[in-house]
Amino acid sequence: MTDHLTEPPLGGMRAYLQSLMPSLVPSEQRVVRLCIDNPQLVSESSVAELAGHAQTSPATVVRACKSLGLEGFQHLRQILLRDLGAAAWDAARDTELEGLGPGDARHPVTTLFARAAHEIRNALGALDYAAFDAAVASIRSAGRLLVVGNGASLPPAQSIALRFLGSGRVCEAPADVVSQHVAAALLGPGDVCLAVSDSGMNLFTLEAARAAARNGATLIGVTSYGKSALAEISTHALVAGAEFHSFNDETVVGNIVQMLLLSALHTAFGASSAEAAAAKADVLRVVYGMVERAEPPVHE
Template sequence: MAARARVDPPSGGTLKHVESLIPSLGPSEQKVAREVVENPREVSTLSAAELAERTATSAATVIRTCQSMGFKGFHQLRLYLMRDLVAATPPEAVPRMGVGDPRVWLPAVFESAGKELAHASAPVDYENFDLAVDALVGARRLLLAANGGSAPVAQSALIGFLALGWHPEAPVDAAVQQLTAASLTPGDLCLCISSSGANILTLHTAEVAAKAGATVLSITGFTHSKLHRISDIPLVCGDVTQTWPTGTVAANIGQFVLVAALQSAAAHRAGRLEAESAVTSEVIDLLADDDAGESD
């Protein structure tokens, strides 16, 4: 695998970056990357030869893996791991979710969620983000497609786009998603959301949209997933299922934020922020009328 463009993960985001790339690596490289993700503290103290021995690979494979992930070599990866470990909260300091007094563990849950969310942006390609914003601004039609655990993200996105003056289509039924995708034409945009990048229903919609000539924009949790490969503009937002028993819901946190960021940037670029203000004011007026009716 050819070396990627050099990366500079944000503090705390190195493991999310590595994890997002695992599906795109060869079998031997995946063994090295998984060892990094599963044992970062130990890996940060090893030499390339020692890591090669642990993974039954070679020092050359270890170095090649690091370069495939965008690092200059193993030494630079170790520096990033050490940086993140210094800033990290020791695992034993975080109470187990759901066990014991909620006054103890519930605040820790929210603190942990904030840290996971801060790291979830590590794999985002900023050039693709800008391309996505341009695509949203220029799209004649916008189809939002998601199924399973990612479906709530698409429905939330629908509300956000409507408030900003877009008129997206976001059918809940997967068959209707595919039928709608078939009616798209060049100049239209299909936004597909799937944490795994492997949801077969969402993949079919993306394939139909691409065949129709529409631009396919995707949000996934893994680089070079099947959805990532189908997409014209892939965006990867780090999956946050590792430390959460309610994994699907937790994974969506990053997706919600990334979609909101896309909406905000597109609205700013298209001059639609005034539309959001007007819609918000109208909703507030409607709610006020409902309250007045209840008091009569």
């Protein structure tokens, strides 16, 4: 399993906290919830004051910081203060841009896209970039590549498999769970299983992922939560997107970050690759040929 970053990038602390909070005990979750909901309060508090706000003990506050991979409470405060400054700068810039684009800012379409754009900017707080680079290298050198996903994660998994095929990276992406499990069980050392699960807890996806890992294949897990079952068993855990779950009860946005992360994985795979460029050109020729054959005849 890939270790988590102990200090997320600028503006990424909220996403980092969201990705790890489900793995904490309830008393630690209350501390983290305050950090997410009121970082200003936390940054201005002492350990004892934060413990009072969270209705827990100072020792629990310190344990929560350690569970997050931080050095302690002062380390937590420093990162929160850093991100508060970045957020203030972003807010000032957004205010300057208000009213410059088309559409009413109160319209549901504008509101949803604005919120999604804001969250996407901060979604990489939990991503381990070293794990991402290692995942790309594994895919490049893999003997076989299997992509698995189920439920709401099936469309992103199928989509990225098609893109890999279009870049010359032959892969398998069966849609049914039995075929996924059989294909995973046939993987071995030197092969790669790319498993996509937003929650990291889908039982069907986990079965295939565990089968691949048992046989020595490299397991790349794409999930929103840093200590989910999928992240725990992955050779390379790519964690991003938990922040979207703060408002996805009413909107279908949970897989946006996963799709973007998978697209980045595919882009990095094909970067500076003559083989990938040639494969894309071949695919385009095939697609153009299909389109030409599908065009209806012109009647005079």
